[in-house]
Amino acid sequence: MTFLILACAVPTPKIFYPFFVLLFYVLSFLPVYIAKRSTPGNETNQKTEFALFLAAGMVLSAFALPIVLAHSLVITWTACVLTLISNVINYSTMLGYAMREDNFDAPYGGMF
Numbered sequence: 144m145t146f147l148i149l150a151c152a153v154p155t156p157k158i159f160y161p162f163f164v165l166l167f168y169v170l171s172f173l174p175v176y177i178a179k180r181s182t183p184g185n186e187t188n189q190k191t192e193f194a195l196f197l198a199a200g201m202v203l204s205a206f207a208l209p210i211v212l213a214h215s216l217v218i219t220w221t222a223c224v225l226t227l228i229s230n231v232i233n234y235s236t237m238l239g240y241a242m243r244e245d246n247f248d249a250p251y252g253g254m255f
Contacts, residue, residue: 146232150209150218150225160218161226167205168233174198175241205230 150161178194206227213223 144229144233146225146229150222150229153225154219154221158218158222160212161209161222161229164205164208164226164230167201167208171198171201171205171234172237174201202234205234 147161147164151159174194174197178191182188182191209218209223209226209230212218213220218226
């Protein structure tokens with residue numbers, strides 16, 4: 144989150160467009176969470192696969208949004224790089240949390 148705050152404050156003050164990736168941080172785990180809670184056991188089915196597809200789309204969108212904003216000169220490229228660093232840190236933390244469970248023999252790791 145520090146890099147995301149720096150992306151809004153350092154290059155050009157009071158440009159808060161990089162904060163829109165927070166929506167993707169919140170929305171990216173919801174499909175997997177809902178599918179995990181509604182699927183019995185550790186089996187994979189179409190619902191789980193579709194939830195993983197939606198989550199991958201959210202993660203890809205979180206990386207694409209700052210690049211599109213920088214290319215259209217809404218934010219600077221420095222803010223774009225800081226936002227991308229923030230994305231890598233936050234999503235690697237989410238992945239580490241998802242893989243920490245004891246069921247590593249389950250498909251797609253512990254949480255998935």
